[in-house]
Amino acid sequence: MENKTAIINAEEHLGLVRLCANRFRGRGIEYDDLYSSGCIGLLKAVKAFDTQRGVKFSTYAVPVILGEIKRMFRDGGAIKVSRQLKELSLRITRVRDEYTKEYGYDPSVSELSKKLDVSEDEIAAAIAAAIPPMSLTALSEMDEHSEIDIPTESPDIEISDIIALRQVMDRLDKTDRTLIYLRYYKSQTQSQTAEVLGMSQVQVSRREKKILEYMRREML
Numbered sequence: 001m002e003n004k005t006a007i008i009n010a011e012e013h014l015g016l017v018r019l020c021a022n023r024f025r026g027r028g029i030e031y032d033d034l035y036s037s038g039c040i041g042l043l044k045a046v047k048a049f050d051t052q053r054g055v056k057f058s059t060y061a062v063p064v065i066l067g068e069i070k071r072m073f074r075d076g077g078a079i080k081v082s083r084q085l086k087e088l089s090l091r092i093t094r095v096r097d098e099y100t101k102e103y104g105y106d107p108s109v110s111e112l113s114k115k116l117d118v119s120e121d122e123i124a125a126a127i128a129a130a131i132p133p134m135s136l137t138a139l140s141e142m143d144e145h146s147e148i149d150i151p152t153e154s155p156d157i158e159i160s161d162i163i164a165l166r167q168v169m170d171r172l173d174k175t176d177r178t179l180i181y182l183r184y185y186k187s188q189t190q191s192q193t194a195e196v197l198g199m200s201q202v203q204v205s206r207r208e209k210k211i212l213e214y215m216r217r218e219m220l
Contacts, residue, residue, distance in 0.1 A: 008046045008057055010039075010124045011109045016058055017042050020065045027073070034069055041068030043121050056167065088126040091116060168218045176211050183208060 017038035024034050045061035095115050099107040109127070113120045169177055175197060182193040194204045 008049055009110075010042055010046050010121060013042060013046075013058065013061060014039070016061055017065055020062065020069060023066075024069055029072055033072065037069050037072045038065045039124060039127075041065035043125055044068065046121060058167070085126050088116075088118065088122065092123065092126055165215075168215050171218070172211065176207070179204065179208060180211060180215075 017035060020041075021031060021034040021038045025031055041064045042061060045057070045064040048064070049057055049060055092112055095112060096107055099111070099115070107115070109120050109123050112118075112123045116123070169180065172180065179193060179197060182188045182196060183190070188196075190204045190208070191201045193199075194201045197204065199207070
């Protein structure tokens with residue numbers, strides 16, 4: 001059966017890359033390198049995503065991004081950038097500078113794509129490859145735990161849970177979302193939450209129970 005692919009804008013999902021890259025901070029590879037590798041994983045996920053899988057793109061993309069980042073540790077932290085990507089990166093820099101001078105703001109990936117007649121995926125890859133590495137931490141600031149090593153714990157499940165929770169929260173109406181935010185992010189009591197929402201403490205208690213049951217079902 002022929003795969004049905006969806007049009008996914010990689011730029012809209014860069015938050016997934018940041019989320020994944022942050023999990024590997026302090027493991028011996030600079031954050032910018034982790035982020036660049038994660039962007040490559042994101043582009044691979046965009047190209048391979050199939051709507052028939054029955055999962056959201058973010059759920060599918062996270063393991064692909066993590067796999068690309070973990071590959072860096074196996075390869076000793078090296079990211080190989082092709083000459084074609086380097087040349088495209090230089091062209092992007094020139095066009096971006098000209099665009100910013102003319103319009104007063106940085107062009108988006110889609111705008112750069114139209115200007116250079118290159119696909120958005122290639123633009124995103126070239127931008128990621130061009131991110132300069134940060135200075136290595138001085139040896140005097142390093143401790144015995146900063147050696148290069150592949151993390152023994154897997155962050156995949158935790159990251160997937162965070163993404164799933166955010167997706168469920170986004171589907172709640174404004175009042176329910178505020179209730180959960182006040183109770184579990186601001187640690188307010190049911191009485192304090194009731195005062196903010198103009199409800200009774202009993203109403204908050206009942207509503208909170210229903211919302212949590214709904215969220216558990218959706219996340220499962």
